[in-house]
Amino acid sequence: MAVLSFLDRDRSIAGPGFSRWLVPPAALAIHLSIGQAYAYSVFKIPMTTLLGISAPVAGDWQQATIAHMFQVAIAFLGISAAIFGAWLDRVGPRRAMFASAVCFSGGFLVSAVGVWQHMFWLVILGYGVLGGIGLGLGYISPVSTLIKWFPDRPGMATGLAIMGFGGGAMIASPLSVALMAHFKSPTSMGVAETFVAMGLIYFVFMMFGVFTVRLPAPGWVPAGFVMKTGSNRMITAANVEVGEATRTPQFWLLWTMLCVNVTAGIGIIEQASPMIQEMFTGKVTAVVAGGFVGLLSLGNMGGRFIWSSLSDRIGRRATYATFFLLGPALYATIPHAGAISSVPLFVLCCFVIISMYGGGFATVPAYLRDMFGTMQVGAIHGRLLTAWSTAGILGPLLVNGMRQHEIDLGVPKSGAYTVTMYVMVCLLLVGFVCNLLLKPVDPRHYYRAAAGDAPSTGGSEPAQSGTAAASPRAAS
Amino acid sequence: MTAPGQPVRPGGDAPDPSMTGKLVVAWAVVGIPLAWGVWHVVLNALKLF
Structure with missing residues (x-):
């Protein structure tokens, strides 16, 4: 029209x-x-x-x-x-x-x-x-x-x-x-x-x-920006089409990483209010628990900006390695916080965990761009978000199911989350291994433009994708 | 805003005198509601302490 x-x-x-x-x-x-x-x-x-x-x-x-x-x-x-x-x-x-x-x-x-x-x-x-x-x-x-x-x-x-x-x-x-x-x-x-x-x-x-919103003109790059050839092979200047990307192990490793990170985070978000009230019976009221939920949403929002910005400096792999190492340590600390009845320690652990939950979401598009280039990163990101839908089902199922199982076994409510926390530790360690296994995409998956065959970027950056297609280049 | 060796688009780097105002308005449009929401959350979170 x-x-x-x-x-x-x-x-x-x-x-x-x-x-x-x-x-x-x-x-x-x-x-x-x-x-x-x-x-x-x-x-x-x-x-x-x-x-x-x-x-x-x-x-x-x-x-x-x-x-x-x-x-x-x-x-x-x-x-x-x-x-x-x-x-x-x-x-x-x-x-x-x-x-x-x-x-x-x-x-x-x-x-x-x-x-x-x-x-x-x-x-x-x-x-x-x-x-x-x-x-x-x-x-x-x-x-x-x-x-x-x-x-x-x-x-x-x-x-x-x-x-x-x-x-x-x-x-x-x-x-x-x-x-x-x-x-x-x-x-x-x-x-x-x-x-x-x-x-x-x-x-x-x-x-x-x-x-x-505006798109940059074809071939536009910021002043002074050059894709430098260096030792960092985890950032490619080549491009991979969405269909081809889903055939690479890198896509599924990233999918698993996002899925476990979200599953672990949702486990806290979903149960935040009842968890703090049950772990600290008599110390935390429903009103105070509401404040805790609000604090978590601040951590969720702030983490998205802070962690993803940090990833520009320390790299995507190091950022996710932090999530998957610091996260397990914090999950393992939560039962201890309950045992010594320390609300501040519990709140601090949950706050950092949720910041990393948000950080995982916010950093993954840049990780995809590093691995698959910018040409169809939106489409690849869309496919990757099925990990979120999966985790949205898995996380609450896991936390609610295990809590109920513990209660059925006679464990008091204050201790019903302990096993769940250790399961989250294991999940995040799986993510750590996936992150370690990530290698640059094999050049045979790269997009190679035929004459007149414009990729579905709509031509916003043909100069970059065309030159980058044949050879992977690294940038800092 | 153009990379070395790349053709400069006609007027592509010319400053837009109204751009500062546009930036202020655009960030205010999203920043003010967000600040209002954060303020509500902080007020609730203070009940924790």
């Missing part, structure tokens, strides 16, 4: 005098919006009394039922990121961000009708399916663009954007509570109205990102 031609890749090439520092806020606008997903739980209790208002009545939804909203959304995040990654690299970030905004905001509007008519399948279709597709598209859409704008600091750039996904819940949570309080009436919990308001607010906010 002509009216949507402003979304075309060619129309989003940066003009004269454009500053690349406008791209991170554009990316943040998307990630801060879709990060709302982490705050969906604020709707859980109000949605259990949609009919009864003051108390649940027959026909009202159960909390366990409402939890499916989030599960479906995260599943569709992984599926859509994997499916649409290659499309995104072809059409450019602006169209993909627009599609994300339409799906994510549209999901809220459809869900609002579902809440209003009390039809749960419509809520799942809206928030879960449509919103989940918006999540997946939005999550990966700015990543490859940022990597192209910041070849000198890819970790920091993607960390800035992905930090937004961690920070989005911090905005969404108080915003949702305030909106529900505003719209609540004797006949309504205010949920449907809040969904409508949030859908509109997020659409406007995400459109700011759509209009602001």
Whole structure:
């Protein structure tokens, strides 16, 4: 459609005098919006009394039922990121961000009708399916663009954007509570109205990102930046296509690393509030546990920026080695913190663990770029996010299942997490081994451009990919 | 902003006088809501101590 031609890749090439520092806020606008997903739980209790208002009545939804909203959304995040990654690299970030905004905001509007008519399948279709597709598209859409704008600091750039996904819940949570309080009436919990308001607010906010984002001109590199040939063979100047990348052992090693890191982190996030209350019975109330959960979200957000920025200095392999060595030490310390009843030690351990959970997410796009080049890094990142969906199922299953198993064996609740923590230690050590096994991609997987055969980067960097295709080059 | 040996795009490196203002606005648009959210979290987290 002509009216949507402003979304075309060619129309989003940066003009004269454009500053690349406008791209991170554009990316943040998307990630801060879709990060709302982490705050969906604020709707859980109000949605259990949609009919009864003051108390649940027959026909009202159960909390366990409402939890499916989030599960479906995260599943569709992984599926859509994997499916649409290659499309995104072809059409450019602006169209993909627009599609994300339409799906994510549209999901809220459809869900609002579902809440209003009390039809749960419509809520799942809206928030879960449509919103989940918006999540997946939005999550990966700015990543490859940022990597192209910041070849000198890819970790920091993607960390800035992905930090937004961690920070989005911090905005969404108080915003949702305030909106529900505003719209609540004797006949309504205010949920449907809040969904409508949030859908509109997020659409406007995400459109700011759509209009602001730009692609660098073909062949553009920052002043003074040169891909140096050196001893660091873990960074390639070559490119690998998405289909070819998934046939390399490097992809599956990275997939496993992300999966174990997320599984371990989700284990803490999912159980944070009950865990601290059960491990420190009598010392920590529910209100204080709420503060602990908030602190973890700060660690999650801050870790995304700090660890990924650090990875630009010490390298991706060293950063992940830190996650997989420091992480086990901290997990092993948690039972000790419980045994000596030290809340500060427990909080410190969890805070650093969650910072590394976020750091793992934020550093992985740069690791992918190091291994597979920039050409289809968005699509490859999309495929890799299936590890997240897998971990999203594995993590809670593992933690809840093992805790229940321990309790069934007669272990007191305060000690029911000990075995789980040691399982997490083992998982992270598996990740450490995978990280050690990572070697540069075999040159036979590299993309070799035939004459007139433009790769699906949409031509944003043909000069680089063309010259780099035949020979791997290293950079510091 | 152009690498050595690469052709300079016409006007590609020319400064945009309104760019500073655009940068301030863009970072404020995302920074203010984020700061508001962080403030709420910090207030809650203080209950821990």
